[in-house]
Amino acid sequence: MINNRGGVGKSDLTLRLGAALAKRGRKVGLIDFDPQGNLSRRAGWIYNEAEPQITVSEAVQADRVGTMRQVWTPVQWKAEYAQRMVLAPAWLELENRYAEAGLPGSHLRLARALQGADEDLDDVLIDCPPSLFHLTQMAMSAADGVLIVTRAEIDSILGAKRVRTFIGEKAHALHADDLRIDGVVVNDYEQGKPRQRQQLASVRRLFGDLVWEPVIARREVIANAANDFVPLEDAKGSQLTQAVASFELLADTYEKRNTA
Ligand SMILES: Nc1ncnc2c1ncn2[C@@H]1O[C@H](COP(=O)(O)OP(=O)(O)OP(=O)(O)O)[C@@H](O)[C@H]1O
Ligand SMILES: [Mg+2]
Numbered sequence: 001m002i003n004n005r006g007g008v009g010k011s012d013l014t015l016r017l018g019a020a021l022a023k024r025g026r027k028v029g030l031i032d033f034d035p036q037g038n039l040s041r042r043a044g045w046i047y048n049e050a051e052p053q054i055t056v057s058e059a060v061q062a063d064r065v066g067t068m069r070q071v072w073t074p075v076q077w078k079a080e081y082a083q084r085m086v087l088a089p090a091w092l093e094l095e096n097r098y099a100e101a102g103l104p105g106s107h108l109r110l111a112r113a114l115q116g117a118d119e120d121l122d123d124v125l126i127d128c129p130p131s132l133f134h135l136t137q138m139a140m141s142a143a144d145g146v147l148i149v150t151r152a153e154i155d156s157i158l159g160a161k162r163v164r165t166f167i168g169e170k171a172h173a174l175h176a177d178d179l180r181i182d183g184v185v186v187n188d189y190e191q192g193k194p195r196q197r198q199q200l201a202s203v204r205r206l207f208g209d210l211v212w213e214p215v216i217a218r219r220e221v222i223a224n225a226a227n228d229f230v231p232l233e234d235a236k237g238s239q240l241t242q243a244v245a246s247f248e249l250l251a252d253t254y255e256k257r258n259t260a
Contacts, residue, residue, distance in 0.1 A: 002139070003149050005159030006130035009187035009216070010149045011038040012226055013250075014127040019231055020251035022084040026122040029072065031056060032090035033110070033139050034129035040089035044076025044229050047091040057094040059113045060138065063106075068117035077231050086121070094135070101134035107174055111142035123258075132166050140167070141174045145182035148207075152189050152199035152215075160184060161206065182257060185250070186215040212253045219243045 001010040011034070018028045032039040033056060037047070047053065059067040072086040100106050110126075118124050126143060128136045140146065146167065150160040164181060171179050184207045190196045204211050216222075221237030228235060233244055 001125065001147050001149050002128045002132075002136060002163050003156055003159045004130055004132045004136070004162060005150070005156040008149045008151050008156045008159070010130075011042065011127050012222060013147075013149055013185060013187060013216070014039055014125045015042055015226075016222070016232055016247045017250055017254060018085055018123070018125050019081060020247040021123055021254065022081055024251065026084065027120060028085045029088065029118060029121040029124040030075070030085065031088040031110075031124065031126040031139075033094070033126050033135050035090060035092050035094040035135075036129065037089070037091040037094075038226075039127045040087060040091065042226050042229055043085075043087050043089075045073070045087055045089045047089070053089070055093065056088040056090050056110075056113075057097060059088070060097055060109045061100075063109050063112065065112050066116040067113045072117075076229075078234075081231060097138075098134050107134065107137045107141050110138040114142055123254075132163070137170075137174055140171070140176050140179055143176075143179065145180040147182050147212075148184045149187055150184060150203060152186055152196045152203060154199065157199065157203055157206070160203070164207075181210060183212040183253075184210050185212050188218045189215045190218050212250065212257075214246050214249045214253075216246050216250065217242070 018030050022028045059071045071088045074082040075085040126139045148160045150156040221235050221240050221243050224237045225232045225235035
């Protein structure tokens with residue numbers, strides 16, 4: 001999940017799409033690749049300094065094949081999710097990996113860490129930081145495809161274009177020649193606002209068939225679930241049914257596009 005514009009919903013989409021896929025029986029891995037650790041926190045994970053846990057940061061720093069095997073931990077949610085969703089957590093420590101960006105081949109370290117460590121998983125979703133720098137580049141080198149997340153708003157649409165241009169220009173240097181842009185998800189859409197409608201039209205003009213259905217509406221219940229670290233269906237707020245349904249439909253699109 002990429003956009004160097006912050007706050008567009010990358011972390012929420014990673015978590016909610018992952019949960020919708022797990023609900024239909026898939027085994028899902030979520031990688032928190034953002035030192036903010038928002039995805040980890042929303043999945044119920046807390047870093048405990050008294051009992052340090054190995055996180056994605058150490059797995060990448062080791063620069064060895066398969067180190068992610070030691071990192072996966074069940075999401076801290078009820079059993080139906082904990083049995084099918086594993087998290088590679090992150091916290092502020094991950095910032096230290098930026099200092100190693102200049103080391104030869106350092107952009108390949110996540111791919112190496114994942115080698116042989118994702119065989120039991122049907123899907124692995126990587127939540128990137130709001131940046132196109134080293135951590136996101138490592139994610140690009142490790143991934144098969146990119147899902148660009150945007151709002152119907154000019155700054156994030158420009159961010160989405162920048163992601164596409166960046167991949168076009170830099171994929172080769174990142175040893176990611178086969179990296180696909182799988183789609184563009186429009187999130188946090190405010191229905192009934194003419195300006196939002198215009199901006200959504202411009203996303204469709206710019207990205208055509210790459211734009212996934214459905215557009216995810218802005219709903220308080222989605223923000224509440226993130227704030228309370230719970231699965232969406234356990235969150236408080238109105239329009240829960242519609243919110244849950246929108247991620248179910250997004251999971252349909254994901255499955256259709258990934259098996260096409
Ligand atoms: N569809 C939505 N409806 C309501 N609130 C939303 C929606 N999507 C995201 N949010 C809220 O907006 C805020 C930003 O979302 P999120 O943290 O997922 O974005 P992000 O792109 O990961 O941010 P960052 O760039 O900082 O990593 C969060 O509080 C989140 O819960
Ligand atoms: Mg985020």
